[in-house]
Amino acid sequence: QVTLVESGGGLVQAGGSLRLSCAASGRTLSSYRMGWFRQAPGKEREFVSTINYNGVNTYYTDSVKGRFTISRDNAKNTVYLQMNSLKPEDTAVYYCAAAPTVVAGRRLNEYTYWGQGTQVTVSS
Numbered sequence: 001q002v003t004l005v006e007s008g009g010g011l012v013q014a015g016g017s018l019r020l021s022c023a024a025s026g027r028t029l030s031s032y033r034m035g036w037f038r039q040a041p042g043k044e045r046e047f048v049s050t051i052n053y054n055g056v057n058t059y060y061t062d063s064v065k066g067r068f069t070i071s072r073d074n075a076k077n078t079v080y081l082q083m084n085s086l087k088p089e090d091t092a093v094y095y096c097a098a099a100p101t102v103v104a105g106r107r108l109n110e111y112t113y114w115g116q117g118t119q120v121t122v123s124s
Helices: none
Strands: 003-007 010-013 018-025 033-039 046-051 058-060 068-073 078-083 092-099 118-123
Touching: 003 092, 018 033, 018 092, 018 118, 033 068, 033 078, 046 068, 046 078, 058 068, 078 092
Parallel strands: 010 118
Antiparallel strands: 003 018, 018 078, 033 046, 033 092, 046 058, 068 078, 092 118
8 A cells, every 4th residue: 555645735926836745655656657637626637747667757748848847756755746937727736646557647547546635826
């Protein structure tokens, strides 16, 4: 069993930055693909970014490319999402997720473990 806990969310003005962290316990994440998803009020949860087990391969949804950076520190069992140039449309609850198998990592149903989410609010 893997427990994921996100942190780092908050209220920020448009153009600002936040760094989200996702700390895992219960099992090492070094062999897992990790992903970040987000869910805005009244909308479905959507894919944001994913990183493979060793951090070599990353992928982003188009709306965050060039602004967000996903990374991981397997020694700390932690995954990060650096978010720069934030926009009001980035406002959402952000979730991290872990996939124990080899998957592309862009669909919700590829992930087995989920965190509880952290709120990100970007004011205009």
